[in-house]
Amino acid sequence: MTLSDLWVLLKQDLTQSYRVSGAKGKRTKQKSVFRRLLLPIAAVVIGVVIVWVIVAVVPLVGWDTLGTILSDNIGAGSSLFNVLLLFSFIGSIMVSATTVGNSSKMEYLMTMPISLRTLFLEKTIIVILYSSVFFLVIGTPIFIGLSITSTAPLAFLSVPLFVAMMLVISTLGVSIGGLMGLLFSRILAGRRRLKQVGWFLGSTLAVFGSIIYYYFFFASNGLGDLFPILIQIASALGLTSGISPGAATSTLSLGFLVGAPVTISEVVLALIYGVVAISLVNLNAYVSETAHYSGWLTSGSKRTSKTKTPVLHETWNPRPIPGFTFNTATSVSIWYNLTNIRREGRVLAQYLVGPLRFVAIIFLGLFAGGDIVAGYTSFIVIAVIVPFVISYAVSFAGYELVYEGRNLMNLQLAPLSMYDYVMGKIYSSAPFALVASTIVSIIVAIIAPSLWIYIPVVIVSAVCINQAAGGIAANAAAIGGDFRAERLVTRQRGAQVQMPIRGWSMLRAQLLPNLIGFTGLSIIMGLGVFFGPLFAYVVLVPFGLICLSLSRHYARSAGRKLTQKEASDYL
């Protein structure tokens, strides 16, 4: 392994994702210079603004005051940096495994005269850069601004120290996370089903992890309560604040900023972390290489036996949603959607459990408000069902439609009504909306037994909202979907993010359904509570019909747009 190999690889990787000069060929659609440079420009602008604001504001407060605050909070700074470490760790758990698993996509690099170790090292470095770039873009100008205003003699040193230590922290997090992922993949090697279950549980845990994070964020005294607990966790892990990587970062960078005395032992500590980080990232590359050669991550196929067991198939007649019959196009579409999602544990978890995150924000945010809303708990719980079922609709009918990608060709060639096919996508999220709203209703009935009479109303309207949202999402996907986007699961980390549905269309997919859902459900429940349950049931009928006809209307429009898509949009 040579550093020059590494440099060549890094250069080609970065120019690929951030090509500043566009391709000029006649075949290539030209992008404006501004759009190509948007990200770097934004970063610079943000940086300049931050520096400017700090330089303008700090004199008003007075450096002395600020300096004292900073000196007093070097400990809190440690915790903050440790949290960043935790973030980059959590965010990187599957990174190395994904890179190795996707290695077929870098075949062209793997045939070059470079050791695979260097190659994997380079990919990890890219991830490290990506996972720290946000904090660097925000943090560096803060340190620049503060060191301009600081009165300490060596304040400027805090800037390079911050950058260096931030990279060390990120390297530590990414390497350890990567190694953990590789360990998992070793354990799960070759067991397809187990792997999927593992993925499902892992992704679910990650979602719950972030919910806990939101909980601390909203429900308690803001972030104040978050840190002590994280510090407890950290110290339980042996990372006592004083010698944690975060502490090394904080004492060095903030120390120079405020002119606090820096001891030799602190410098040594920082150096040790630097060395550990470099060793770990190399170890990560080494284990990745081993993983690649020993094939832990090749898709667990059972195509090993050459014995001739005759292949017998059951009669083909999938009934994707038990108890319902659809026309063939719709039913095969439902079947295809569910099969595709089901076979990828991560996707299933993201789709099913993921929305809990958004719910947690609303829910805990409201609870944090205190007494005012306390009496309305059950209604809040009911309201939560709206974003939930909409989220299902967006994933099943919106994202999955986009992920049809190249399969769109098959659909366009077949004499099939695209409307029926889109309807299949929309229907396929209904069972999940039904289950989720049933669970919510039961919770409500337990909290507030007087509301049991509304259980059917809530369930039916939730499913109807889900259907309307599905139609709208499918239409938004047909308009603004990036049909070349790859499913996020298989995406190479560090590759440019391709959102399956672009900006405005995503808004379209979310806004109208939420509006309809919240308004509708409020009216229904309101009428019920003020005039009696009968009214709720009466209004449910037109509301349901409106939702279903919206669903059809938008599905038809989506179908029309999909039929007209040109192959060059998705091939």
Next chain:
Amino acid sequence: MLRHKWIPDERRLILMIEAIGLKKVFSEFVAVDNLSFQVNQGEIYGLLGPNGSGKSTTMRMLLGLLRPTEGTAKVMGHDIITEIVEAKRLMGYVPEEPVLPERLTGWEYANYVSDIWKIPRGSEREKELDELLTLLDIKDASDDLIETYSKGMSRKISLVAALIHQPKVLILDELQAGIDPRGAATIKEILNGLRSKGASILMSTHILEIAEQLCDRIGIIKDGKMVAEGSMDELRLQAKGEKSLEEIFLDLTGGPDMQKIAEYLGDVV
């Protein structure tokens, strides 16, 4: 075997594909330029040409996957712009790079495609699928996920998918690339059989032997334009001499630059 029951045999010389001044421009690049040709019933038409000459683009336009910038085409009289649905119903397509859902098994995929083509479910359809899979030697992999398939296997399953609805017009984009000899021989027999039953086939290939053996007529395109067209005999006549297809092809599209090659080899040694 394949039960292609559709066309009365005596009605020959029906125009199955008629391309009329097809043109496709990508951004500013002219990929296909005023291309016209015809494929008759019971005929295998070979589209030859260097890489990037516009073969795949032409095929995609015929299939309605790309809209021509100018010109149009008819498939059994159905205009590909105004009556594309009727036109598509008649066609089967194997793309250059098969488009396959990785998370389905081969069997599931075959049934999925049958369903979207609205072939009635049931034992008859499954018997036919079974025959095709067995014929192409991929039956024993039919319960494996497609992500585990090799390149040739993917091509084969995608041929199965194209034949399921018994198309009258088959469009095959470099089908033979990467297929094993037995598979290639099987495919040749299948295509010959379909032709004798009256199907028309538009195929592209870079393997000139296959074109010579299989195609009734050949069109050679270069930079999106037709530079020669006709049966092998007609092409020879045009080329004025007993030339092989390879020689004709290289004459028309430009052969290797011997001088440059010699220079390069001289440099190397």
